[in-house]
Amino acid sequence: MSASWKQLSFQILLLLVxxxxxxxxxxxxxPTQMVPTTPLPTDVRSVILKGESHTEKIELLNxxxxxxxxxxxxxxxxxxxxxxxxxxxxxxxxxxxLTVELENAxxxxxxxxxxxxxxxxxxxxxxxxxxxKIDFILAVPKIGxxxxxxxxxxxxxxTVIICKMEETKPKPxxxxxxxxxxxxxxxxxxxxxxxxxxIKVSEWKTQLTVHNLSKNDSGLYYCGAVYAxxxxxxxxxxxxxxxxxxxxxxxxxxxxxLVLVAGILLYEKSQSKKNLTTENEPNAxxxxxxxxxxxxxxxxxxxxxxxx
Numbered sequence: 001m002s003a004s005w006k007q008l009s010f011q012i013l014l015l016l017v018x019x020x021x022x023x024x025x026x027x028x029x030x031p032t033q034m035v036p037t038t039p040l041p042t043d044v045r046s047v048i049l050k051g052e053s054h055t056e057k058i059e060l061l062n063x064x065x066x067x068x069x070x071x072x073x074x075x076x077x078x079x080x081x082x083x084x085x086x087x088x089x090x091x092x093x094x095x096x097x098l099t100v101e102l103e104n105a106x107x108x109x110x111x112x113x114x115x116x117x118x119x120x121x122x123x124x125x126x127x128x129x130x131x132x133k134i135d136f137i138l139a140v141p142k143i144g145x146x147x148x149x150x151x152x153x154x155x156x157x158x159t160v161i162i163c164k165m166e167e168t169k170p171k172p173x174x175x176x177x178x179x180x181x182x183x184x185x186x187x188x189x190x191x192x193x194x195x196x197x198x199i200k201v202s203e204w205k206t207q208l209t210v211h212n213l214s215k216n217d218s219g220l221y222y223c224g225a226v227y228a229x230x231x232x233x234x235x236x237x238x239x240x241x242x243x244x245x246x247x248x249x250x251x252x253x254x255x256x257x258l259v260l261v262a263g264i265l266l267y268e269k270s271q272s273k274k275n276l277t278t279e280n281e282p283n284a285x286x287x288x289x290x291x292x293x294x295x296x297x298x299x300x301x302x303x304x305x306x307x308x
Contacts (some may be wrong), residue, residue, distance in 0.1 A: 040065045040114065047134050049073065055135045061170055062114045062228045070109040070126035070134045071224035078102060084109045087125040100128065118230035140227045141169040143234040157213050161236050163223030164205040172225035174200075175206035180220040180235075213240045 003243050046069040060066075074082075079102065086096035086109075091244050100107045109126045115138060125134045127223045153159040165172065177199055178185035188208070190197040198209040210217055224231040 003130070008083070009260050023120045035188050040116070042067070045070065046071065046138065047136075049132055051133050059138045059170075060121070060138055060229055061113060061140065063114075065112060066115050066138070067110065067112045068124060068126065068136055070128075071133045072107045072109075072134075073104065074102065074107060075131060078105065080133070082107055082129040084126065086111050087127060089122045094153045095224065109303065115229070115246070116294045121230060141165065141225070142232055143223070143225060144169075146234055147236050150239045151239060152171055152239045153213055155213055155215065155240055156240055158211045159213060159238065159239065161203070161210070161221055161223075163207070163210045163234055163236070165225055167204050169204070170227070171203050172227060174226045176224040176226060176231065177280065178222040178224065178233075179206045180222070196270050209240070217238055299302045 042065045044067040045056065045058055047054060048071045050073050058066075060294055081099050081101050084098060084100040084107070086093045096111065099153055106127055110127070111126070113124065121138045121140070124138060126132055126136075127133045143163065145164060151159060151161060158255055163175070177197075179188055180186075187195050190199050190201070196211055198211070200209075201228070202206050208223070218238055220235050220278065222233050222235045224233050242263050271306040292294065
């Protein structure tokens, strides 16, 4: 009986140990399911080249699968084939070199590109040997209106910087403002300093208001029209001066005039003293001169007597 109890106890102990191992086992990580991505919209741009070079500008707003097609009518030789390749920003794209056959008296080169971010934009070129090239410049819409001259304002005042895009261009998603800090563009957030900055956005136009200007507010300000692919920039220079700076040229001219007038007065005074000295010297000589009588002998004496 005792042996059977021992055997039963041993079996119960084994059962408890096995159950503990099952309960304490850490479950494996469930594999994450891949969420299917939405395919990009497609677009095709084609250029027929009859000369040696051509530049095509393409404005893009959103990510796209872009097919670039190049057709070159060739030269007078009409070789049966030429070597073609693709370049981006002046550098050859890896594994893009191939032989292009002459078909219907022309050469055709085609390639598909995924334009998904700002780094994807740039200058794409299809090259036919060393004889012909087509450039495709991919960029977001540019801000056409730029200001060459700086905005001048005074310390303590308030200034408004306006930036706008032509209404014929696609409307930006939003606008951002940046200030050049010497090494990079630092974005301006009005909420962080509402007493200093104020930003207003109205579709194709934005304006930045800077209050209580100081010398530190001088510098380059950048407005950025934000699109899904990238942000296009334009800059304006702000120059903050004191109220005395516009008077500096006038003060300099006034000082020059005063120096000139003082020089003229000193010259006139010295000349008048010299003239007085010259006038006094002949009078003194006349007073000191004794009249001399010429002795002409007895004849002169006789003539004097006769006159008397």
